[in-house]
Amino acid sequence: MTTDIKMQKKQEDAMSTTTPTRAPHQDVPTGHTEEGRVGAGLFDPKQLVRSLPEAFRKLDPRVLVKSPVMFVVLVGSALTTVFSFKDPGDWFGWTISAWLWLTVIFANLAEAVAEGRGKAQADTLRKAKTDTVARRLTKDGKSEEQVPGTELTVGDLVVCEAGDIIPGDGDVVEGVASVDESAITGESAPVIRESGGDRSAVTGGTKVLSDCIVIKITTKPGETFIDRMIALVEGAARQKTPNEIALSILLASLTIVFLLAVATLPPFAEYAGSHLTMVVLVALLVCLIPTTIGALLSAIGIAGMDRLVQRNVLAMSGRAVEAAGDVSTLLLDKTGTITLGNRQASEFVPVQGTTEAEVADAAQLSSLADETPEGRSVVVLAKEKYGLRERHQGELAQAEWIAFTAQARMSGVDVDGRKIRKGAAGSVITWVQEQGGTVADDAHTLTNRISEAGGTPLLVAVEDTEGARVLGVIHLKDVVKEGMRERFVELRGMGIKTVMITGDNPLTAKAIAEEAGVDDFLAEATPEDKMALIKREQAGGKLVAMTGDGTNDAPALAQADVGVAMNTGTSAAKEAGNMVDLDSNPTKLIEIVEIGKQLLITRGALTTFSIANDVAKYFAIIPALFAAVYPGLDKLNIMHLSSPDSAILSAVIFNALIIIALVPLALRGVRYRPMSADKMLRRNLGIYGIGGLIAPFIGIKIIDLLISLIPGIG
């Protein structure tokens, strides 16, 4: 994927989250691209050069000691250098020392590059975090005082007018305003923030564009959302995750094993009649200990978080990202996640004695004064399906328009002596009866049928010379987003169960659940029900992920193993979840799970690769060390390396270069596609296990050939 395409895609993603009338396919990823869905993370070789100074800074032993494997290499490099000073004429010692230092620097470089990508993002955020002056309301609430934003305390009330930068995180307690949150979300379209309800949270560093609001500060300066974001993307707050710690322990124990194997070698070699120099021993040790994964381990972790940040998701801890990979139950809100969120007219059904075209015409006329999304969809359907041109209210003279109101639950028009009404079944039936008309029997049958199918029926009625009567029914339907069904099939294949959460009645819920292909649903869901469901799943040993935005979602978000709060949500929800989606796109939960898995797979794959590599290194080094005293061991030199020195050097060089070669993979993550564990294991074992066995044989041989071309060596 080129940069341009990626940028474009990002823009699309961004657009799709704010435009309510987005096309159904836009926010569902477009199947498998070349790099896999969660490939992402481009790698620019220039980054390596830019990160070099940082890589040297990281040579500090106090920093390196956190990675036991690389610390051993550092000590080894220092040792060989000291021994080379003792014997300055020995080119071999110097060359080995140089490559050992390079090994450490390459490892630091990998980490520096991974961090560098976050730093750029952090700089952008810092710009938003300029020092603001807050207009704080005094205790009596009557007057304002000017205080620096950094001196605000929790509970302070501040006033923000158009043009002001909001001085800290808080909730709107008075007024309504449009706010530019592009500093955080990268999204230029303004959002509405108002007191009360689920859209009251504002974030420090964002800008009020219109109107005036009073904000109650909820976070201490220095701990605001933007501060946490900066820390997160910079990696300053990065702590090793449980799984990373477990892997580090395994790597450390392998390092100890190899340290023993190498440290006990001198007496054995002495007995065999060969003397091993310190340089050779260190070279052997560094080749054996798992340097590849040891060097890339932290870069993999940082890059994993970074992949989330690139998707505008902020994970509050690496632990949450890891947990995402383990999730076995996904709770998905129906509205906005599985369905488009708005019911849309899908067909016109006439009662006996009328035609579909009549119903369509009446429905369109009566919906012109209905500005709700449902009303608009009727007009759209009439145009698309029956070719009825949209008429404007001004076109029809003497028409009396009855706009839709929540109280009347009807809209309509009186024109040319005809009264046309459209609305909720109950309201329309009452209207028909008030006009002295009758309601056809099949009108009831039709509405019931539509209800049972999970749809919402709207009745269309008319009163004219023939009296008042029902013409037909509009079928309003929740439209399932395109591609969701396939997504759920994939998830099932990965062993993840999907549960749809909805406030609808069980009948409607069931119909939509079947259409979307989710495994289960929770109808008429209250926050308590949600909580109970999560606890039930967790008691069965499952990890649960969910999204939420309202204050009443907060307890469930906190209980879930992965709780993704929408950025548009309340601060309570954002506080409770362990991730925040800045795009407020609940479908992203699926991507988050995939990123979590990809992170673990990358670690496992590189560990396997690293261990498998050792086999070839032994075949290079052991004959080089001992073929002189036991000529039979030369049979192990199956690569036919040109000389003992060249063999050892080739192994060390390969060991260093493979780190750089794998940096892009570590940053990008291994290719991930949803499939069963079995298939995935077979595939990754093939690539990284078998590949890891074979690759170094080829690599070392090539390096040896090049070395042997250098005059005076080999």
Place this chain on the structure above:
Amino acid sequence: MSPVLADVLQVTALIAALALVHRPLGDYMAAVFQSKKHLCVERWIYRSVGADPDTEMRWPAYLRGVLVFCAVSVLFLYLLMRVQDKLPLSLGFRPISPDQAFNTAASFVSNTNWQSYSGEVAMSHVTQTMGLATQNFVSAAVGIAVAVALVRGFARSRTGDLGNFWSDLVRCIIRILIPGSIVAAVLLIAAGAIQNFGDIHHLTTLTGQQQAISPGAVASQEAIKDLGTNGGGFFNANSAHPFENPNGFTNLLEIFLLLVIPFSLPRAFGKMVGSVKQGYAIVAAMGAIWFVGVVAVTWLEYAHPGTASQLAGGAMEGKEQRFGEGPSSLFSVSTTMTSTGSVNSFHDSFSGLSGGVLLMGMMLGEIAPGGTGSGLYGMLIMAIIAVFIAGLMVGRTPEYLGKKIGTREIKLAACYILVTPALVLIGTAVAMALPDGKDAMTNIGAHGFSEALYAYTSASNNNGSAFAGFGANTEFFNTTLGLCMTLGRFLPMVFVLALAASLAEQNPVPATAGTLRTENPLFVGLLVGAMVIITGLTFFPVLALGPLAEGLAV
């Protein structure tokens, strides 16, 4: 019948017999450890030692039971050997020296049965039966008890209880080892092994020399020696001695005996965790390594170059004519891979590369199929390591049998796999750095090094077999090898029991399509591959300087 065909038939018969027996025996063992009832004789034992067999133990209590019991055993055995001349049926033997008594006590209590003495000229009837034969039973039972505790760790959830050590120990002896040994002893006696408490016979041979023929309760000790994967022979020549192993049938029977419990325990494991398939996967991994070992050694011995060898049909030095190439190779691989350590031929005389295979069998950590109990827990630890690496590759926190392999679990498993390599390498290095190592060798060059390496590998992995040429009865070797045996046995047990507790405390994760399956051939292959590569990498340098240098020189 050609010898090769005979070998193939023998191996086939052995595998068939094991396949036939492992299922009922495994099911029976699972039932024994899950039963709530106590036998009358067991109640009597519990009362006499003051143990309550119904209290559930948490891991520290279970471990305390193991360690206290074994410490008392070492002390008792040590004293017995030090005062054997003052006890009845002493046969006139002198007390054993302190260092050798320590070595022998450590050896028998740790189920190693390394012998730096010759049984027939050093140990009295009382020491042999009251001391050594008793340990043959209890040391095997301790291993099984610890394995059962680990299996309970997988089978149980949200509890710290691992069962009751005393009950596991006593049941294992009373219900499994004693009945099994009786059957085995009767079969051995019927086939020609000796069983008596007579005095030494003094004979004059045809050449006029004096020879002393030692009698003893050989068949009974032979039975438990193999069944409990002990390996300490009544005679110095061990199963090469015609009184212990008179003919081809007893040879095959003994191989069967030493393999039968280790190969049946995975079935019991499968039963106890509620999925026999999981047991089959473990048995398949064990069997695959064992089978490859048998084929490799047999082939290498037949193919041994040299005129003498080829005229004899293979390398016959150090092997019994009664058995020949195939059965000797089969015995050697089975005994080194089960931590038994009894021998029917001199491993010292095997070709360089064969010696390497035997060494590798022990270096794997005695898991293919390994000792009674220790084989199963060793293999389960390796499975945990394999699951951890492979589990990451399917994108989930690794889990085995529904239990997550987290930081604590991997820490304990990593400690476990560190113990024996550390003991082997450091032990051998110390011996080689001091004059002691070279003094004890009876060979020079790479083969001499193999002898020293073999001694420490065998002791640390609780095998007990020796490259017979190695003169290990010195204060230095008795002490260092004794330490290797003790640490190699009991340190891993500490980690296994702690791990069992940490698994038992977990809430199981249900298996889904996203879970790594651990009962299919792919996983078996992965497990074997991971074990061979990790062990191979650890020991490649020493194997290169010993067996490979020798074997590839030819």
